[in-house]
Structures are given as C-alpha cells and as structure tokens.
Amino acid sequence: MIRTRALFRAVFFFALSLLFFGTAQAAPVSIVAAESTYGVIAQAIGGNKVAVDSIINNPNVDPHSFEATPAVARKVARAQIVVRNGIGYDDWMEKMLAASPSPQRQVIVAAQLDPALILADKNPHVFYDPQVALLVAEKLAQLLQKIAPADAAFFARNLQRFQADLTRVTEAETALRTAHPGLSVTATEPVVGYLLRQLRWTSLSEKFQFDVMNDTEPSPAEVARFEDNLRHRKAALLFYNRQVTDPLTDRLRTIAKESGVPVVGVDEFVPPDTTYVQWQLQTLKAIAQALGQTH
C-alpha cells in the first residue's frame, strides 16, 4: 500500500514536471506590431504559438501623428519579433528600436521587403497591396520557423491558408477592375493608393491628398481643383479617410454628397475582430456598392 502510494506520488510529480517544463518550452513567441494590420497577419501565421501586441489598434487615432509611451517601449524591448510599416509611417517605432538594441530581436519592415512594389510617390499605405501582406506573412513564417523549429509545419500550414485566403482579395479586385475600367477617383488622403494601382484607376488631386496626410495646408488652388472635381463629377468616387479628418475634409465630403459623388469611408488599419482578408474584402464590397454594383 505504502509502495503504491509512493509510486503514485512519483508518477504525479513526474506528470507535474512534464506539464511545467512542457509549458515552459512552448512559451509563445512575443511579437510586437506597430499597427494592428501587421498584428492580425502575425496572429494568422503564428496562431496560439505567438503572443501578439498591436500598438496602434484604435480606429480613432491618426497614425501619422502617433506618440509612443514608456509602456510601449517596454513591450518593444521584450519583443522577439517587431513588425512595422516603414516609409515614415511609424518613425516612432524606429526610434524605439534604436533606444533598446537587442541582437536577438528580428525586425520586419513591410515597405522594405520588395522596393519594386513601392509607388513612385512614396505612398506609405503599403498595406493596401495584398502582395505586401503576403511578403510580410512569408517573412513572419520564416522567422517563426527559425525561433520555434518544433512548430515549423504549423507555421507553414498557416502561411498556406493565408495565401489561399488572399486570392479572394485579388479576385475581388479583378472583378471590380473589369466592371469599372479606367475610373478617375479622388480621396481626402492617399490611403488606398496601392489599391488604386491594382484597379488601374486614376487618383485625382494627389498633391492635396499628400498635404492632408502630412498635416500641411493644401493651397487654395488645390482646394478649388478638388471641389471642382466633385461638383462637376470628374471623380467617380470620394475615398474618405475616417481616421484623419478635419473641417476641410468634412466640407469636401459634404460637397461630394451634394454633388452626387458616392463617398467610401476607408481606414488606415484593420478594425478590431477582423482578419486582413475580411477587411480588404469589406472595403472592396463598399466600393462596388457605392458604384451601384450589388454583389
């Protein structure tokens, strides 16, 4: 009896230690994403093997004027992988990485993965290009496989799934491009520049859009031209950045509505509880609906 109890105890502690060391071994890889767009991609590839922290995830924040806090600095210092956008979109993260050097930490800069994909106007909103999203996902899978080789097959499967899912976005883009070839559109900020390239649509008043993005006052001539594009319906659509607004962009939205130019609200990053693919499909659907296409 005593023997049985001793044996039971030994087995119990053995099991307990397995549980403990097993858990310790499988500690999730810590990933910090500057923006939630990259956070949701990291989650899609890493699943339950990663702990993702997205720093800018509030849809009411202007990402172009974000200021990081000491709490963010601590997260960045501990991260094994950091994903950021680049092209001046998140210089705060660059500063933070420089402030806490770590030779083990891996940094992915989305806009630097394939310089050939970057628009000549250096539009920083690269996340509206599914090809950039795929490059980020591939790089994440590669780094995770190196950090946690035991889960290599798991990451590979997730990458495959992400890539397959992404074809729904490119298919929806092709459908929209075919239904509405060669449109001229305009926007309060160049948020969907990479999407417009996919659609082969022309973006009117780009100078104005970049001024709003950079918090520079657009010239009266630029404003007048923008208004004219709306009033005379030279623009088939107005893309309205919901995250970067001011009295001027509000007024232009009103003029668009009065002039019968459909307005499509767009975001700078993935809204909560939404995957990257769902977000892109939602935007494409909103565009199709605004243009009177009902599927």
Ligand SMILES: [Zn+2]
């Ligand atoms: Zn922006």
